[in-house]
Amino acid sequence: MRRRKHVTLEDIAEKLKVSRVTVSKALRGHSDISDETKKEVRRIAKILGYSPNYMARNLSSRRSNMLGVVVPKLAHFFFGSMLEAVYNTAFENNYETILTVSQENAERERKHLETLISMRVDGIIISISQETKDTGIFQWVKKMGVPLVFVDRRPEPALPGFSTVLIDDEAGTRNAVEHAIKIGYREMGFIGGGNPWNNIGKNRLLGFMNALKSHGIAIQKEWVVSGGFGTKDGFEGFMRLHTNGTMPEFVFAATYPVALGIYQAVKELGMKIPDDIDIMCFGDSDLSHLLTPSLSCVNQPTLEIGTAAVQTILDLIRNPDKEKEHHLVIPTTLLLRDTCSTVARARREERKTIVTPMGPSA
Amino acid sequence: MRRRKHVTLEDIAEKLKVSRVTVSKALRGHSDISDETKKEVRRIAKILGYSPNYMARNLSSRRSNMLGVVVPKLAHFFFGSMLEAVYNTAFENNYETILTVSQENAERERKHLETLISMRVDGIIISISQETKDTGIFQWVKKMGVPLVFVDRRPEPALPGFSTVLIDDEAGTRNAVEHAIKIGYREMGFIGGGNPWNNIGKNRLLGFMNALKSHGIAIQKEWVVSGGFGTKDGFEGFMRLHTNGTMPEFVFAATYPVALGIYQAVKELGMKIPDDIDIMCFGDSDLSHLLTPSLSCVNQPTLEIGTAAVQTILDLIRNPDKEKEHHLVIPTTLLLRDTCSTVARARREERKTIVTPMGPSA
DNA sequence: TTGAAAGCGCTAACAA
DNA sequence: TTGTTAGCGCTTTCAA
Numbered sequence: 001m002r003r004r005k006h007v008t009l010e011d012i013a014e015k016l017k018v019s020r021v022t023v024s025k026a027l028r029g030h031s032d033i034s035d036e037t038k039k040e041v042r043r044i045a046k047i048l049g050y051s052p053n054y055m056a057r058n059l060s061s062r063r064s065n066m067l068g069v070v071v072p073k074l075a076h077f078f079f080g081s082m083l084e085a086v087y088n089t090a091f092e093n094n095y096e097t098i099l100t101v102s103q104e105n106a107e108r109e110r111k112h113l114e115t116l117i118s119m120r121v122d123g124i125i126i127s128i129s130q131e132t133k134d135t136g137i138f139q140w141v142k143k144m145g146v147p148l149v150f151v152d153r154r155p156e157p158a159l160p161g162f163s164t165v166l167i168d169d170e171a172g173t174r175n176a177v178e179h180a181i182k183i184g185y186r187e188m189g190f191i192g193g194g195n196p197w198n199n200i201g202k203n204r205l206l207g208f209m210n211a212l213k214s215h216g217i218a219i220q221k222e223w224v225v226s227g228g229f230g231t232k233d234g235f236e237g238f239m240r241l242h243t244n245g246t247m248p249e250f251v252f253a254a255t256y257p258v259a260l261g262i263y264q265a266v267k268e269l270g271m272k273i274p275d276d277i278d279i280m281c282f283g284d285s286d287l288s289h290l291l292t293p294s295l296s297c298v299n300q301p302t303l304e305i306g307t308a309a310v311q312t313i314l315d316l317i318r319n320p321d322k323e324k325e326h327h328l329v330i331p332t333t334l335l336l337r338d339t340c341s342t343v344a345r346a347r348r349e350e351r352k353t354i355v356t357p358m359g360p361s362a
Numbered sequence: 363m364r365r366r367k368h369v370t371l372e373d374i375a376e377k378l379k380v381s382r383v384t385v386s387k388a389l390r391g392h393s394d395i396s397d398e399t400k401k402e403v404r405r406i407a408k409i410l411g412y413s414p415n416y417m418a419r420n421l422s423s424r425r426s427n428m429l430g431v432v433v434p435k436l437a438h439f440f441f442g443s444m445l446e447a448v449y450n451t452a453f454e455n456n457y458e459t460i461l462t463v464s465q466e467n468a469e470r471e472r473k474h475l476e477t478l479i480s481m482r483v484d485g486i487i488i489s490i491s492q493e494t495k496d497t498g499i500f501q502w503v504k505k506m507g508v509p510l511v512f513v514d515r516r517p518e519p520a521l522p523g524f525s526t527v528l529i530d531d532e533a534g535t536r537n538a539v540e541h542a543i544k545i546g547y548r549e550m551g552f553i554g555g556g557n558p559w560n561n562i563g564k565n566r567l568l569g570f571m572n573a574l575k576s577h578g579i580a581i582q583k584e585w586v587v588s589g590g591f592g593t594k595d596g597f598e599g600f601m602r603l604h605t606n607g608t609m610p611e612f613v614f615a616a617t618y619p620v621a622l623g624i625y626q627a628v629k630e631l632g633m634k635i636p637d638d639i640d641i642m643c644f645g646d647s648d649l650s651h652l653l654t655p656s657l658s659c660v661n662q663p664t665l666e667i668g669t670a671a672v673q674t675i676l677d678l679i680r681n682p683d684k685e686k687e688h689h690l691v692i693p694t695t696l697l698l699r700d701t702c703s704t705v706a707r708a709r710r711e712e713r714k715t716i717v718t719p720m721g722p723s724a
Numbered sequence: 725t726t727g728a729a730a731g732c733g734c735t736a737a738c739a740a
Numbered sequence: 741t742t743g744t745t746a747g748c749g750c751t752t753t754c755a756a
Contacts, residue, residue, distance in 0.1 A: 006506070008733060019743050024735065032741065051506065054480045055421040056733035059748050064417065074449070075442035075648070084436045087463050091470075096477060099461050101449050108453075115458060118416045144368070144413065231648070263652050286437070286593070290625050292654035370749060381727045386751065394725060418749035421732050 007050045015044050027052070058120065066096045067313060068116030070126040072104045072153070073230075076257060077285035078302060079127070082152070085306025086125065093314060095122075104228070106132045113137055117144050123313040124148040128155060130228050133197045135159055147316035149326070151309040152300075156199045163316060163326035165309045169200050169282070172298040172332035173207030176280045177252055179334060181215050183345045185250040185278065187223070188212060191237040191262060193254030194226030201226075204254050204282055223248045234261025242269060249348070250340070253281035256288070259295060274344035284335055293338030300332055369412045377406050389414070420482065428458045429675060430478030432488040434466045434515075435592075438619060439647035440664060441489070444514070447668025448487065455676060457484075466590070468494045475499055479506050485675040486510040490517060492590050495559045497521055509678035511688070513671040514662075518561045525678060525688035527671045531562050531644070534660040534694035535569025538642045539614055541696060543577050545707045547612040547640065549585070550574060553599040553624060555616030556588030563588075566616045566644055585610045596623025604631060611710070612702070615643035618650070621657060636706035646697055655700030662694055 009020045009027075016023070018037070026033045026041035027050075033041075058064040067090050071079045083099065090097045098121055100112035109129050116124055124146060135155045141148050142161060150164045158164070177188065190208045195201035205224070212219055222244050225237040234253055238261065241247060253259035259281035266273055273279055273293055281297045288295040312326045338344065371382045371389075378385070380399070388395045388403035389412075395403075420426040429452050433441045445461065452459045460483055462474035471491050478486055486508060497517045503510050504523060512526045520526070539550065552570045557563035567586070574581055584606050587599040596615060600623065603609060615621035621643035628635055635641055635655055642658045650657040674688045700706065 006733090010733080020733090021735080021744080022742060024733095025742090028735095034741065037741085049502070049505065051476065051479050053421070053482060053733050054477075055417050055426065055482055056748090057735075059415070059417040059421055059750085060733075060735040062735095062748070074446045075439065077437065080437035080442050084463065084465075087436070088465075096460070096481070098458070101446065103446075103450075114413065115416075117413050119458070120415060120417055140411070143411065260649060260652065267652070287622060287649060287653075290622065290629070290653055291649075368749090372749080382750080383727055383752090384725090386749095387726090390751095396725065399725085415749050418732090419751075421734085422749075422751040424732070424751090 006053065007045075007048045008053075011048060012041060012044050012050060015048070016040060064096075064120050064122055065094060066098050066119065066121045067310065068113075068119070068121035068124040069097055069099045070102055070109060070112050070116070070124070070128075071099070072102050072127060072129045074101050078152075078256065078283050078300065081286075081302035082306040082309075085303040086310055089307045089310035093310070095310075095314070102129045104129045104131060104230070106134070110137050113141055117141060117146060121146065123317045125151055125309045125313055127151050127153045128198060130195065130198065130201070138162065145320075147313060147320070149309055149313045149316065151305060152200070154199050156197055156202050158199075161323070161325065163312055165305060165312055165326075165328045166199065166330070167300050167305065168329050168331050169203035170207040170210065172300075173204045173252065173282060174211045175207075175332075175334055176282075176296075176298050176340075177208050177211035178215070179336070180250050180252075180278070180280065180340050181211060181217065183340065183342050184349070185345070186217055187220070187248040187250065188217065189220075189223035189225070189241060189248035189251035191225045191241065191251050191253050192227050192229055192233050192258035194224065200229075200254070200282075204252075208252055220248070222246075223251075229255045229258060231257040231261040231264070234258030235265045236261070238262045238265035239269075247277060250278045250280075253279060256281055256283035256285050256297065259297070263291065263295075274339050274341075275348060278340050278344055278348070280340045288335075289337055293344070296337045296339045296341070297335050298332045299335045301330060305330055368415065369407075369410045370415075373410060374403060374406050374412060377410070378402060426458075426482045426484055427456060428460050428481065428483045429672065430475075430481070430483035430486040431459055431461045432464055432471060432474050432478070432486070432490075433461070434464050434489060434491045436463050440514075440618065440645050440662065443648075443664035444668040444671075447665040448672055451669045451672040455672070457672075457676070464491045466491045466493060466592070468496070472499050475503055479503060479508060483508065485679045487513055487671045487675055489513050489515045490560060492557065492560065492563070500524065507682075509675060509682070511671055511675045511678065513667060514562070516561050518559055518564050520561075523685070523687065525674055527667060527674055527688075527690045527692070528561065529662050529667065529692050530694055531565035532569040532572065534662075535566045535614065535644060536573045537569075537694075537696055538644075538658075538660050538702075539570050539573035540577070541698070542612050542614075542640070542642065542702050543573060543579065545702065545704050546711070547707065548579055549582070549610040549612065550579065551582075551585035551587070551603060551610035551613040553587045553603065553613050553615050554589050554591055554595050554620035556586065562591075562616070562644075566614075570614055582610070584608075585613075591617045591620060593619040593623040593626070596620030597627045598623070600624045600627035601631075609639060612640045612642075615641060618643055618645035618647050618659065621659070625653065625657075636701050636703075637710060640702050640706055640710070642702045650697075651699055655706070658699045658701045658703070659697050660694045661697045663692060667692055 009023045012023045013020045026038045102109035193201040194205045227233040284297050284299045371385045374385045375382045388400045464471035555563040556567045589595040644660045646659050646661045
């Protein structure tokens with residue numbers, strides 16, 4: 001057995017009594033070479049079981065046809081779904097995707113970026129971790145001459161010189177909360193997010209506050225629980241809210257996992273959605289509609305985001321001269337299901353008149 | 363700005379008036395070099411912003427420290443979760459993970475394998491697509507001298523010469539179905555899977571049939587609906603079952619997505635789980651317990667599988683001489699929740715005596 | 725402890 | 741249309 005001894009261009013060239021260069025060009029379909037030679041070269045390559053060595057090709061051509069991607073989490077609907085679009089779009093454009101996962105850890109994120117640069121990826125798409133504050137690493141990437149696009153999450157405030165593909169977090173949240181106000185809720189809470197050093201943490205909270213402000217509703221500080229973006233954060237956030245004493249009628253969850261955590265907490269506390277607490281969140285999932293009650297949310301078009309991110313980075317790679325920034329803001333839509341519906345609200349009102357002054361969860 | 367002009371070993375060497383080799387060794391912590399020189403080299407490297415070129419390193423050293431991974435789907439809990447373990451374990455062992463996604467498409471899977479070989483990954487971990495039948499590509503990978511491990515899904519029958527990390531599909535399914543029998547169900551259906559060219563399709567159905575056989579229950583062919591492993595397959599499978607006429611009391615779903623599709627179909631048909639139809643499935647998810655009713659299932663330890671897969675491939679990479687096959691079979695556990703509980707069964711029985719002969723869905 | 729020579733497999737620029 | 745020359749940036753002998 002021929003172990004770690006791969007067929008090379010040389011082997012094919014020898015067999016055909018031509019030069020390596022001819023073989024190289026023929027294999028890549030270069031117009032220099034006659035169709036006849038191409039055919040012959042391909043035939044022999046196939047027979048010999050030739051597999052081009054991308055490491056050598058990339059080293060020599062000084063480009064890799066690889067896209068580096070950094071995401072905070074993998075086992076989340078939003079990222080899984082977005083990544084599927086990234087992979088597909090990259091594949092269609094003959095790019096390989098190198099995916100790395102920071103696990104919401106800034107240090108790990110930094111290491112991954114260094115690795116991607118060492119792999120000489122042609123461009124980087126990143127959604128930063130929830131704890132990333134230091135932006136020096138991104139400046140370093142820029143200095144290395146590798147274009148980088150922030151998708152969904154970027155540092156706050158915005159880094160000049162970097163392109164972004166973002167979601168309209170403020171408007172999406174505002175619309176959702178205004179809907180809740182419209183159907184009659186006045187005691188409003190917010191869980192997850194709220195960290196000022198990244199856009200989604202800041203802007204989703206901002207949207208929440210703007211909605212309240214424009215309707216003359218006071219913001220109750222004890223009903224705004226800042227924190228991470230995970231299921232655990234949602235669970236703990238709701239528990240904290242509950243321990244605090246008074247509860248709002250409605251909470252907005254900064255992310256879908258946060259909402260899941262809240263569902264869990266509510267279940268554990270023996271409470272009921274939407275009777276005891278109503279809820280909406282930012283981000284959909286393939287099974288929000290199977291939850292009971294089915295979860296209304298701000299829908300982020302995951303496929304569109306992933307596709308746009310790849311298109312943006314490809315444009316940056318192909319036109320390296322223009323120092324132009326691309327800024328795409330993708331609008332969201334409100335997805336209304338069982339939670340936060342007029343029915344839910346009505347039932348709640350009705351119930352309010354029946355229960356004792358001890359409150360529903362007593 | 364220094365564009366596409368990276369700092370090289372040469373640059374560091376020049377500055378320090380030593381040779382490239384010394385720098386190379388120093389940077390890698392080779393014992394040849396004095397601590398003093400090492401320190402100096404590292405200092406200058408940092409100042410200059412040196413980033414090692416992995417393409418060059420890999421080409422020269424003839425190993426890449428990269429693991430290739432092929433999975434059928436990304437936005438599924440099982441794969442997302444397993445991959446998180448793969449990434450983590452690889453990372454801890456200083457390996458980079460190159461992930462590709464076949465989208466359950468055999469042709470795409472083949473292309474990805476060719477790409478991974480061209481990238482000269484040191485080893486490959488693969489979970490084959492639901493339509494993969496031709497195993498020639500795996501033999502080719504073997505011939506190229508790259509070790510390959512099948513994880514979760516492999517071709518059926520087993521390919522000699524390849525290592526596997528599998529789940530005990532037959533026993534897992536059998537135990538689950540036997541539980542359903544124990545609590546009183548006799549009219550049993552099966553949806554999804556059943557394709558004889560891959561292990562999970564074959565063995566989950568086998569487990570189902572074995573459970574029925576050992577309890578003297580006849581298999582109703584019209585209640586066994588073969589098909590793919592996706593949500594859509596579950597939905598359509600259940601619809602087909604429903605159109606056929608008579609319905610079983612219980613169905614086993616070959617995968618978690620299939621079960622989701624069934625939940626959806628049941629909802630759309632205005633039926634109730636577990637009153638009209640009870641259900642269990644193979645595979646858990648982070649929100650099975652939040653469904654209503656919460657879904658009982660055969661739990662696959664995703665983290666363990668991902669970790670074991672990486673450990674297996676690393677062993678194969680590090681000990682290339684032994685032609686030994688590794689075969690790991692990971693046991694499952696039964697996760698009992700609301701569906702398929704004695705309570706559910708009792709309620710159903712009770713209901714049966716009330717409803718008219720037209721049946722519950724009439 | 726250091727370095728010189730050779731080469732990994734390929735491509736780009738330029739000649740022929 | 742084909743081939744020659746000269747690297748890409750690094751590591752691996754093996755000699756000093």
